[in-house]
Amino acid sequence: xxxxxxxxxxxxxxxxxxxxxxxxxxxxxxxxxxxxxxxxxxxxxxxxxxxxxxxxxxxxxxxxxxxxxxxxxxxxxxxxxxxxxxxxxxxxxxxxxxxxxxxxxxxxxxxxxxxxxxxxxxxxxxxxxxxxxxxxxxxxxxxxxxxxxxxxxxxxxxxxxxxxxxxxxxxxxxxxxxxxxxxxxxxxxxxxxxxxxxxxxxxxxxxxxxxxxxxxxxxxxxxxxxxxxxxxxxxxxxxxxxxxxxxxxxxxxxxxxxxxxxxxxxxxxxxxxxxxxxxxxxxxxxxxxxxxxxxxxxxxxxxxxxxxxxxxxxxxxxxxxxxxxxxxxxxxxxxxxxxxxxxxxxxxxxxxxxxxxxxxxxxxxxxxxxxxxxxxxxxxxxxxxx
Numbered sequence: 001x002x003x004x005x006x007x008x009x010x011x012x013x014x015x016x017x018x019x020x021x022x023x024x025x026x027x028x029x030x031x032x033x034x035x036x037x038x039x040x041x042x043x044x045x046x047x048x049x050x051x052x053x054x055x056x057x058x059x060x061x062x063x064x065x066x067x068x069x070x071x072x073x074x075x076x077x078x079x080x081x082x083x084x085x086x087x088x089x090x091x092x093x094x095x096x097x098x099x100x101x102x103x104x105x106x107x108x109x110x111x112x113x114x115x116x117x118x119x120x121x122x123x124x125x126x127x128x129x130x131x132x133x134x135x136x137x138x139x140x141x142x143x144x145x146x147x148x149x150x151x152x153x154x155x156x157x158x159x160x161x162x163x164x165x166x167x168x169x170x171x172x173x174x175x176x177x178x179x180x181x182x183x184x185x186x187x188x189x190x191x192x193x194x195x196x197x198x199x200x201x202x203x204x205x206x207x208x209x210x211x212x213x214x215x216x217x218x219x220x221x222x223x224x225x226x227x228x229x230x231x232x233x234x235x236x237x238x239x240x241x242x243x244x245x246x247x248x249x250x251x252x253x254x255x256x257x258x259x260x261x262x263x264x265x266x267x268x269x270x271x272x273x274x275x276x277x278x279x280x281x282x283x284x285x286x287x288x289x290x291x292x293x294x295x296x297x298x299x300x301x302x303x304x305x306x307x308x309x310x311x312x313x314x315x316x317x318x319x320x321x322x323x324x325x326x327x328x329x330x331x332x333x334x335x336x337x338x339x340x341x342x343x344x345x346x347x348x349x350x351x352x353x354x355x356x357x358x359x360x361x362x363x364x365x366x367x368x369x370x371x372x373x374x375x376x377x378x379x380x381x382x383x384x385x386x
Contacts, residue, residue: 009365014039015047015382016364022057023362024202027075048076056082056384078102083139086132087354089146089188092163093117093220095128098347099136100354104198109347121164122174141361142182142379144353146191148229152246153186182376184357188212189249191352192307193233193240198355206302207236209295215309218272226262226271253291286320293328296337303338307345314341
């Protein structure tokens, strides 16, 4: 869908280039922006004046004096307090959320349960957003949602989510009618990978896998459901890979030969007893690591990041690699792929959901802009003073 004209597109393009340069470098003078971005000084002046007027960027005198007796160069920087974004992880019975400033700095964290377990996904979403808005001040620029399942971000469709008992739910019209700001949906493992990408945006980000295992309370599951779910966020050469139909990263063990709801060769009953039986937990970890060995041979990533409910179990993982899976461990080293068991990961999906929203707001427009809705386009920071 065409939503922009050539003149508006060019202004947005130039504005986005300036904002992204300031996001990456912190400070820059008008002269530096013109030289580094290849824009005319008059173009820089026009856009900067627009952004200064609405307080999206601010001026700051450099501590370094220019040669001679002139005034110190005036530096420009983003105003981190211009607005806020919210990232929310929505699991079956609870949510975790963060609010971030314009630089992605986490300002607040919160967790909670839904007012009704029987509420629809739309009702749960509205409840959580309302709760967060009532606790925050300032302008809300957008909300990112992370959730388990097959998610199509470009049209706000949930193809499938076992956790939320969803089969083919389109939220596009609901979001347009309910919220005055953009709301973006994404798979939770993908969101974790987006969090890492945002944190490393100043550097060339290599290929990596983010492994997100979740252990569920059997009491909240139907009797034929396994109590373990695993998702992968796949990043190839600095870009999230979703697959041709958004199913990339759906875990299915190479050792599985059943047709039930399992992702692992371990029986459904064993997954439901795992917390009480350390031997089952060790078997689970072993099977996951064996499958990651195949993933390393297929994708050749530089690292594997293990989060979710396995985070903090680095000692057990190292023990398995050193004892049961020495050939796999040696292959990781041969492929120059490191394994890192993360520690503080409680809010990684929510942080990634916020990063996803920030990425959309700072996006440098390209001709055609596939998947760009009018709502997101109108809220892009480069269009702040259209």
